[in-house]
Amino acid sequence: MKVISSEELGRRIEITPEQIRKDLASFGQFGKKGVGYYVAELQQNISNILGLNRHWKIVIIGVGHLGAALANYHNFINLGFNLVALFDNNPAIIGKTINNVQVLGMDKLEMAIKSLGIDIGIIAVPRLEAQKVADRLVASHVKGIWNFAPIRLRVPKHVHMVNEDLSVGLSSLSYHITNAFG
Amino acid sequence: MKVISSEELGRRIEITPEQIRKDLASFGQFGKKGVGYYVAELQQNISNILGLNRHWKIVIIGVGHLGAALANYHNFINLGFNLVALFDNNPAIIGKTINNVQVLGMDKLEMAIKSLGIDIGIIAVPRLEAQKVADRLVASHVKGIWNFAPIRLRVPKHVHMVNEDLSVGLSSLSYHITNAFG
Numbered sequence: 274m275k276v277i278s279s280e281e282l283g284r285r286i287e288i289t290p291e292q293i294r295k296d297l298a299s300f301g302q303f304g305k306k307g308v309g310y311y312v313a314e315l316q317q318n319i320s321n322i323l324g325l326n327r328h329w330k331i332v333i334i335g336v337g338h339l340g341a342a343l344a345n346y347h348n349f350i351n352l353g354f355n356l357v358a359l360f361d362n363n364p365a366i367i368g369k370t371i372n373n374v375q376v377l378g379m380d381k382l383e384m385a386i387k388s389l390g391i392d393i394g395i396i397a398v399p400r401l402e403a404q405k406v407a408d409r410l411v412a413s414h415v416k417g418i419w420n421f422a423p424i425r426l427r428v429p430k431h432v433h434m435v436n437e438d439l440s441v442g443l444s445s446l447s448y449h450i451t452n453a454f455g
Numbered sequence: 456m457k458v459i460s461s462e463e464l465g466r467r468i469e470i471t472p473e474q475i476r477k478d479l480a481s482f483g484q485f486g487k488k489g490v491g492y493y494v495a496e497l498q499q500n501i502s503n504i505l506g507l508n509r510h511w512k513i514v515i516i517g518v519g520h521l522g523a524a525l526a527n528y529h530n531f532i533n534l535g536f537n538l539v540a541l542f543d544n545n546p547a548i549i550g551k552t553i554n555n556v557q558v559l560g561m562d563k564l565e566m567a568i569k570s571l572g573i574d575i576g577i578i579a580v581p582r583l584e585a586q587k588v589a590d591r592l593v594a595s596h597v598k599g600i601w602n603f604a605p606i607r608l609r610v611p612k613h614v615h616m617v618n619e620d621l622s623v624g625l626s627s628l629s630y631h632i633t634n635a636f637g
Contacts, residue, residue, distance in 0.1 A: 323626045324633025338524035345520065348605050348622050352629075393628060416635075417628045423530050433631040435624045440530050442617045444505045446575060446599045447535075449615040451506025453598075 278309035329354050330391045334406050335398035336361040336376055339421055343397060344371040357389050386413040393417045400424045460491035507535050512573045516588050517580035518543040518558055521603055525579060526553040539571050568595040575599045582606045 279290035297303050300322050304310045320326040331354050333340050362379040369376050394410040396403050403422035417433040420426055428434050461472035479485050482504050486492045502508040515522050518541050544561040551558050576592040578585050585604035599615040602608055610616050
């Protein structure tokens with residue numbers, strides 16, 4: 274497909290065509306009136322807007338079930354995220370590899386982040402260890418943190434943080450079921 | 456704390472006080488002008504709105520790293536979600552328990568869902584198995600599905616589905632870093 278209309282886009286992702294046109298227009302003049310969007314051009318533009326037109330180097334801290342699941346998430350690479358290292362303090366898994374990426378000891382964290390030029394740290398440690406890990410990531414000059422620990426972390430304003438809060442998804446489901454079934 | 460202002464709420468969750476007042480007002484008359492919100496009453500009202508004032512019975516299908524991580528997620532119970540069973544087709548883990556919940560074989564799925572009165576199925580199986588599992592959940596009359604497989608699933612309109620898409624969090628981080636660092 275070379276061209277797609279906002280109607281067809283809207284149908285596929287369940288958003289109104291008006292909203293799609295409005296959202297995209299706020300980033301520039303992409304579509305062609307009465308024709309639609311050139312697909313390749315639209316993909317490139319969205320990549321540029323989201324900063325997905327480059328490679329980000331990422332590490333995961335904490336290789337429990339969640340960290341291991343994230344290390345095996347194959348979409349990372351499609352989005353331009355290169356998983357460079359994993360960190361844990363469990364001697365039983367230090368030195369192993371998951372998805373071809375090595376698990377390093379926590380004592381190597383600062384050295385590895387600086388020497389490898391890591392952009393983003395993913396926190397998958399238990400709740401009460403998360404702030405300490407965030408502090409070490411900040412001190413090592415990462416640009417962003419993706420936090421999976423169910424706790425609100427404090428980081429300086431220049432470090433960008435996204436909290437992945439699983440209770441949001443479940444509450445949203447609960448809300449929709451409740452309002453349909455009473 | 457007995458009372459909280461929209462200013463203080465806004466400061467804590469980084470949303471403008473105006474937005475908080477507007478959002479809450481769309482569900483009813485909660486706050487008291489010039490005073491704020493009574494905390495206990497606000498919590499109760501939000502629980503009611505989200506349908507978190509009752510217990511939902513949930514199961515997880517797929518006990519790989521992700522399923523195991525979800526089974527250990529302690530916030531479920533705080534939100535009123537009771538994890539009742541886990542399902543997998545790997546004979547090596549069928550019969551084991553995670554977080555006091557037993558892993559059953561996939562052949563028990565329909566029977567267990569109906570006899571235990573399961574409300575919500577959480578899909579944590581590989582991408583290409585996800586639609587088949589969704590079909591079986593629908594046929595067993597669950598009310599909602601929480602999908603972690605990175606694929607768009609088709610379910611009838613009366614079954615509510617929330618897709619947990621990890622690429623959203625990572626793209627959001629990429630966007631913010633790009634627009635700050637250029």
